[in-house]
Amino acid sequence: MTATADRAQAVLDPVYWDYFAGGAGDERTLRANEEAYARRRIVPRVLRGVGERDLRTTLFGTELTLPVLIAPTAFHRLAHPEGEAGTAAAAAGAGTVMVVSSAATQPIEEIAATGAALWFQLYPQPDAAFQEHLIRRAERAGCRALVVTVDSPVFGLRDRDSRHGFTELPAGYACENMRDAAGRVRDIAMDAALSWDHVDRIRAATDLPILLKGVLHPGDAELAAAHGVAGLIVSNHGGRQLDGAIAALDALPAVAAATALPVLVDGGVRRGTDVLVALALGATAVLIGRPVVYALATGGRRGVRELLETVRTELDHVLALAGARRPADLTPDLVA
Numbered sequence: 001m002t003a004t005a006d007r008a009q010a011v012l013d014p015v016y017w018d019y020f021a022g023g024a025g026d027e028r029t030l031r032a033n034e035e036a037y038a039r040r041r042i043v044p045r046v047l048r049g050v051g052e053r054d055l056r057t058t059l060f061g062t063e064l065t066l067p068v069l070i071a072p073t074a075f076h077r078l079a080h081p082e083g084e085a086g087t088a089a090a091a092a093g094a095g096t097v098m099v100v101s102s103a104a105t106q107p108i109e110e111i112a113a114t115g116a117a118l119w120f121q122l123y124p125q126p127d128a129a130f131q132e133h134l135i136r137r138a139e140r141a142g143c144r145a146l147v148v149t150v151d152s153p154v155f156g157l158r159d160r161d162s163r164h165g166f167t168e169l170p171a172g173y174a175c176e177n178m179r180d181a182a183g184r185v186r187d188i189a190m191d192a193a194l195s196w197d198h199v200d201r202i203r204a205a206t207d208l209p210i211l212l213k214g215v216l217h218p219g220d221a222e223l224a225a226a227h228g229v230a231g232l233i234v235s236n237h238g239g240r241q242l243d244g245a246i247a248a249l250d251a252l253p254a255v256a257a258a259t260a261l262p263v264l265v266d267g268g269v270r271r272g273t274d275v276l277v278a279l280a281l282g283a284t285a286v287l288i289g290r291p292v293v294y295a296l297a298t299g300g301r302r303g304v305r306e307l308l309e310t311v312r313t314e315l316d317h318v319l320a321l322a323g324a325r326r327p328a329d330l331t332p333d334l335v336a
């Protein structure tokens with residue numbers, strides 16, 4: 001991964017590089033996400049007659065060829081002219097799901113035209129009519145789930161962006177999926193007044209499965225189930241919101257223990273071994289954020305496809321070495 005990050009830094013405008021790579025505050029949580037994987041060791045089983053591995057995983061009726069999804073990240077056209085459609089084409093080719101950010105720089109309909117299986121990431125919007133308009137559009141475009149990001153009652157304080165004065169998209173770029181009924185692009189509202197009532201309202205507004213993204217506390221996992229949510233994403237937003245928050249991997253076991261819902265995790269997943277560790281500690285699947293943006297920056301859709309195929313090869317390989325045939329065979333005793 002480091003090689004790709006270095007290459008991405010070399011091709012990107014330094015302001016955009018800092019936006020993509022950076023985190024909140026002192027970036028402690030950003031670092032902690034990767035360090036949590038580096039701290040874990042795998043305790044393999046032997047002589048399990050594993051044979052051919054089977055990486056397939058089904059999530060809310062969609063079969064994925066590997067338990068690795070593309071996390072929602074903003075502004076793909078700032079990384080590469082192919083933009084979100086390039087990322088989606090790679091997801092389609094690899095047979096996985098792309099979660100499209102609310103801050104995507106291409107219309108969801110164009111992204112969907114790649115044939116990729118898409119989920120739509122929604123920042124809960126205080127204007128109920130506008131929010132419903134966004135949800136309807138995602139539904140019409142064929143998105144198969146809503147990922148509601150709940151870790152952003154306010155926007156994270158990111159020193160790198162403040163230093164650069166990077167506060168809005170350059171001319172010629174827009175959050176194309178934040179258009180209202182009149183076609184005007186609205187700012188993404190973050191609202192500290194949002195509560196579980198808002199989740200209930202979103203649920204009432206759609207039949208799509210709803211995942212809450214940004215859950216770290218087991219108490220919130222229990223509440224999510226009570227509010228009819230379909231799944232959780234354990235995440236600290238890649239260390240971009242609350243600096244000092246627990247590493248995503250460290251939060252995973254308690255959240256998974258607190259709920260019967262499918263639990264996904266993102267933050268710091270860089271290699272097949274990381275995927276194995278996350279699945280063993282209770283995740284049904286993982287999502288990858290920055291590495292996808294870096295691969296897009298350096299190689300467009302082909303770069304992203306290559307990244308996904310590398311992760312697939314690595315995961316297949318480490319499953320064999322750890323004595324597991326499929327993701328469901330992974331259990332917490334395999335991780336020290």
Ligand SMILES: Cc1cc2nc3c(=O)[nH]c(=O)nc-3n(C[C@H](O)[C@H](O)[C@H](O)COP(=O)(O)O)c2cc1C
Pocket residue numbers: 019020021033071072073074101102103121149213235236237238239240266267268269287288289290291293
């Ligand atoms: C450049 C960038 C933009 C992001 N934009 C969004 C977003 O629009 N919505 C969201 O829910 N999460 C967003 N995230 C957070 C990711 O979905 C994910 O939680 C995080 O990147 C995972 O960590 P990783 O980058 O270490 O893989 C963004 C992350 C990055 C790096």
Ligand SMILES: CC(C)CC(=O)C(=O)O
Pocket residue numbers: 074103188237240
């Ligand atoms: C445009 C932002 C709201 C995207 C985001 O979530 C992020 O930069 O972490």
